[in-house]
Amino acid sequence: MSKQVTVAVKRQDTQTSGSRWETFSIPYEPGLNVTTILQRIAANPVxxxxxxxxxxxxxxxxxxEVCGACTMRVNGRVRQACTALVDNLLAEQPDRITLEPMTKFPVVRDLHVDRSAMFESLKRVHAWITADGYFDRGAAPRMSQDAQEDAYPLTTCMTCGCCVESCPQFNDGSSFIGPAAISQAVLFNEHPVGKFDANARMEVLAGDGGIADCGNAQNCLKVCPKNIPLTQSLAKAGRAATKYVISRFLQK
Ligand code: SF4
Ligand code: SF4
Ligand code: FES
Structure with missing residues (x-):
């Protein structure tokens, strides 16, 4: 008999219904990933x-692994289904692969969660550059090579949710905006055009749910699939928030 892969999936029909486990057996193929497994189950859901x-x-x-949409808990670890290779997963846990939705977001259905909380945090920190019209304004300010190299890793964030899933401070009872949004605020505050809106971002970073809520457990750094230096961003945000609060106090 051909080799089979056993896959246990946590199922949930609606946001408010209870969950249950279902187990499927899929014929092994070299190069399978979790997304393909889910497609095989869809073709024969027995x-x-x-x-x-x-x-x-x-x-x-x-x-x-660019959009972040397929993020889920695979074998208990948060990651992207599309780059979770079955061969590696079976090496971690030979008897079965387990698939569960992330726990920090409302479940829409089964493994699909609603990551709106992350996008709301990005809105709160104004994680964009304001384009005041689309007319020709001449050349933009230049960034040094070093500044570009510092900024680049931060631009690879795909709002996947791995960091907030692992963060003990990001939960139902807190307004913490989370490490991804803080890192994006740092990115845009250091951009030569983005820095014009720096004070609006600093109000959020220095306010409720801002950088002071980070407990510095550094879980986020360990799980980021893009290896974004989140703890560097958090440290920069902490220093900037302290300076901002002092200068705001002195201006009174
Ligand atoms: S910082 Fe990393 S883990 Fe967090 S959302 Fe961005 S890519 Fe995902
Ligand atoms: S370092 Fe801060 S943001 Fe990162 S996991 Fe810990 S508490 Fe959360
Ligand atoms: S589908 Fe985009 S990261 Fe997996």
Missing amino acids: TVEGESSTPVAFDACCLE
Whole structure:
């Protein structure tokens, strides 16, 4: 008999319904990833007990770890389904692969969660450069090579949610904006055009739910799939917030 891969999936029909586990058995193929496994289940949604089920809902877009949409807990660790290779997962946990939705976001259905909280945090910190019209304003200010190299890793953030999933301070009871939004605020505050809106970002970083809520556990750094130097961003944000609060006090 050909080799089979056992996959246990945590299912949930609606945001408010309870969850249940279903187990599927998929024929092994070299090069399989979790997204392909979910597609195989969708093509034949029958559990190992022979019960007829439904395709597992999940989110995906780029299929190459750029959009962050397919983020879920695979074998208990938060990561992207599209780059989670079955061979590596079986080496970690040979008997089965487990798939669960992230725990810090509302479940839409099955493995699909609503990451709006992260996008709301990006809105709060004004994580963009204001374009006041689209007329020709001449050349933009130049950034030094060193500044570009410092900024580049921060631009690779895909708002996937791995960092906030691992962060003990990001939870239902807190207004903490989380490490990804803080890192984006640092990115735009250091940009030669973005820095014109720096004070608006500093009001958020220095306010409720801002950098003071970070407990410095550094879990976020360990799970970021893009290896973004989050603790450097958090330290920069902390120093900038202290300076901002002092200068605001002195201006009174
Ligand atoms: S900082 Fe890293 S872990 Fe957090 S959302 Fe961005 S890419 Fe994902
Ligand atoms: S260092 Fe701060 S943001 Fe990162 S996981 Fe810890 S508390 Fe959360
Ligand atoms: S589908 Fe875009 S990161 Fe996986």
